[in-house]
Amino acid sequence: MSHPAVRHVAISDTPLSVEEVLGHLDDEASGGVVTFIGRVRDHDRDQGVTGLEYSAHPSALQALQRVCDQVAEEYDARAVAAVHRVGELAVGDLAVVVATAAGHRGSAFDASRALIDTLKAEVPIWKHQRFADGSDEWVGSP
Template identity: 70%
Template structure:
């Protein structure tokens, strides 16, 4: 089998769902599970006016490590994860993760593990500015 980690990136350009799905093309995969995180117009009861993601210089290596650990822990054929950095608008895609497996249950479990571990361990931080001019950082140490 080829390397299951097919696409890992952190970019300051718009994310492409078709690219992520295409990176996992595999005739032996019976299921592909995709998670798309997008910028919503509210958080914590406040309207979001602006949002900016920042990444630590080690973030890409950490993201690849997470992808490799998820691939090793689950019976998957492929893993892909792409995260956006920089200023984003409401509706923009912030993160796209996907996994493929012979069976749907394995793909669902791996994708859930992938997004949860990415959010917990990869040093990417969200700076939100709200409609009332207050602001917060999310995910900082």
């Protein structure tokens, strides 16, 4: 059973909406709401990026739920939401949106940082980047 503060968890093959994620965090007792938005950038290290594709293992949604539950519990968050995109993305597209609400800003910042860092470390979603020179690279794959 998920933690009651976890309001929305999804892996989506359609464009992400920050407003939708924030809509799940309405909580009158929360004085701080912190959002992290990850976008596709036009470079990685010294190489130009032309686009990428995210792939998710079938267990990725369950893993994302577990991470959200863990963060909600550990950081006393009042509301948590996380959405990650899969499929083909262009430079500038939103790849991930995470947000937390807590009684105070410090807790909300800490929870959001832990959420994105743990998501990247533990949720089996892999990035296949394509570079301007025609080369490519898998990131986060086993």
